Amino acid sequence: MPTVNLWATDGYVGTPDGKNVYIWGFTDKEGGAAQLPGPAIIVKQQPYLIPTVVTVNLTNKLAEPVSLVFPGQGEVRVNGQPAQPQYQGDKLVSFINHALPGETITYQVTLTGPGTFLYESGTYPHRQVQMGLHGAMIVRPPDYLGLHPEKQTAYGRNTGTEFDREYLLVLGEIDPGLHQSVEHGLPYDTGEFNPRYRTINGKCWNGTVSGDGDGHLPARPYGSMIMMEPGEKVLLRCAGAGFESHPLHPHGNHARVVGLDGKLLQNCGISGTTDLSFKRFTILTGPGQTCDLIYTWTGPGYEPDTNPIPTRLPQIRKMALAPTGLTMWSGSPYLGVKGELPGEIESCNQIGEYHFMLNSHGVPGITGQGAFPGGMPAMIAVYPAGTLEPHHGMLPTESHTP
């Protein structure tokens, strides 16, 4: 059975406008700094009827109690006893058993099946969840087999959830004022919540286009740069860790919602199974909720050699990402071809791939400190067929040793 070791501690994250924001968060490295979001816990469900229990050891390096809740999972035990809300005097402190400062607590979490879930602090969550004490948990189906065409699935073979690549997008917000209050020990008024930064995997635009483990954002190791090839099925695991709903939208494309809150949208009855998955072009992930969607880019009428990417080209000047004159545009509507660009524009395009946005349609969600662009846009890059490594964009099968 898998064992996960987490430490709750503090740290800093930078923002695109040059601030350093104090955070609390989890790390899976002893002595490490807090990361945002917490380490993704990726585990595999045992075959049918065999209970799967994940052991999570939480060591609290902060100065107040910290706990973990696992919404959507089954029974949680602490020291062999069912976990229970914790009271101090006549006040509720935690939704579940907590670790006092310096202590370690062991949770034994019984899984309920494959899916994408959240884990977050259950102690003073109005403060601790905003400070960064949250993360995602992915449960793989028992028959999961990476790179196998039928067994690389979100919910198991024959559930219609096969995918070629997968990306985890933990959505959240940062109110730097509240973080500053915690850092300096000032009163924390969550009713004044005013999130100036909306984040994907803890990052704002344009950190959102960095890949996994990008060295210059050490506290935020998870990338949100979505790379794919035409016709591939891309699984986007969206997890709403913040306080707001975020309407994500792969520009000009539709996605199939296959699971909500880590549960497959499918019912089994005597007469067979009913597929309840549905298509949307704007997918709302509510706070504390998750959404699994599968997305394929085809481009109407797109043919690699004869018919270019069907997009109306904007003025070349408008393609620049920043005043610095950088663009992601390849200079050619054909995948895999790099064309001429005016001299003063520098292309960051690698091999003629096609970039477009995956962004929040909540308008404040695509600003940072009120300025556009910022916050929640990320990018999808469609690479020419056969140019991406098969494992590119794949999360590990299991994150922690069984």
Place this chain on the structure above:
Amino acid sequence: MGAVIQNLWAKKGRIKFPGGAALPFWGFASSANGKPQIPGPLIKARAGDLVTINLYNHLKKNISLLFPGQQFIPRPVKENGVFVSYNTPAAPGDCTSYSFTAARPGVFLYESGTSPEEQVSMGLYGALVIYPRGYDDLLSPDYHTAYCGNTGTGFDVEKVLILGELDSRLNMAADTGSRFNMPDYNPDHLVINGRSYPHTLLPDNYGLLSSQPVGSGLGIIPGQRVLLRIINAGLQNHTFRLLGITARVVAVDGWPLKADENSLNATYLKNTITVAPGESYDLIFTVNGQGQYFLHHRDFNHPGKGNRFPGGMATRLTATLFESAGVPAAPLDLSCALINRKGVKLSWKNSSTGEEGFVIERKITGEDNIELLAILDNPGRQEYTDSTVLPGISYSYRICAYNSAGASKHSNICRIDTNNIEQGPEKLTCTTMYGKRADLAWSGSNARGSGYAIERRADNSEDFQTIAEVGPNTTFYRDLSVVNNTIYTYRVKAVFPAGAACHSNECVTVPKAAPLSAPDQLRSVYVTDKSVFLVWDHDSSDENKFHIERKTGAGPYIEIDVVANSQTWYTDKDVQKNGTYYYRVRTHSKSEGFSDYSYELLVNTP
């Protein structure tokens, strides 16, 4: 087909919230002499019934009712070409009647259709539950179902949770007849069935909450099928989580997601749902283990009054193997005593089993109002200390035990007067200088006593601890045992050889270290076309590090390196011929964060 007649009297009243807050509100009473309540009386009917609602308006404004989801055609009213009501209103002092056939099962709202932004916010709403015809007929396939026998909605336990929110300023304004600017709406009380946590845990018809008669606590047996009917009567979206429970969504807005045996089964599993204003969700779940489960608002940025966790919109489900033995027995032998430094200590003998907790009520002799002082969430308690007493007052206390079946009778009343409590020290102030210390000063002479006790509570603890005692002629104390960046609350109390004393006011302070100074005198002492050697001055302590940043031409500053505390120099070897570079340095410590930057240094390489 049957007939359901419900009389509703719209009246004004007062509702209570934890911490002693009370608000005026408008609500519906179910009798002419009854108190108005929030939410309004739950109206129950069966599909096919003729529902008649007689509305008696005892308010000073026109009031009407709407029945969203029913086959009912409202008659909008215009005055001078402007809509004034969505439906025929009852004028003040008047009565009007509405009737419709309850066409289909489900959980629905009824609410005011006249100035609804004001009147619904004030509390003029309630729920209407329509059951299948055979839901109480043991032989019917519809027995104990929400939406008939073939919809997968069979249940053992049913509970309606009406979500809502109130903005105190709106209630105050509406009560006095003044206008509230709706764009300023920012609710400070979040409620389930009209109550905020922990009042939500108290049973139905709890005496002191006479206008909020419906509790939200749930007591069930593991394995029972629970039908939770969540409906949002508020003006905002509410995200509601069943912690530790995954439920099946079986109906939305009164439409079952599996309409009959041949239709698509579109039910799905969820643990957290976002409920829009006016929307309803029917959830079915079972829990397997014994214990407590919190059902709570996941919108942690809206915790309600006081911005304290847990917030207003929370309640609890308790699963126990044995069916509740009913209402617990009353606690016995309540006694109260003044105790030094703490206030009034209550002790009692617990004579019940199966209680979820206790409620402490307090009354000041000579006043009418009984105060709901505290709700103790845990069973088995035998004592409680009230540390909020003032000197020279006569208090009466009584307590009861509660569980989801109801509240026990009250214990005996115990009275105590606090004449023997001395006036506490006054005008306590606390100030902090930079460095690890806090300075306290107060006034008051303690000629009869032996001195003062200094009590302190840190950020993360609930209880005050005595940290020092000083002599009777002292009115100053310097606390050197503090940790920087922690919130400390202090209070001081006079100490007497015998007897008790009151506390001073509380004061709050946060000791801080001196801010880090920026590195000074940044200069380049050696510049070649391959390297730049920088030096700066700083009085650094051991834990600091220096962060060196550089920009090239008009570009942004980029951090190029971090060096240890003792190193007040740096060699940048990554430079080119004829380059223009700007440098700046700042220092960082784990406890204090970053300092300001040094000034900017321009270096041109040869």
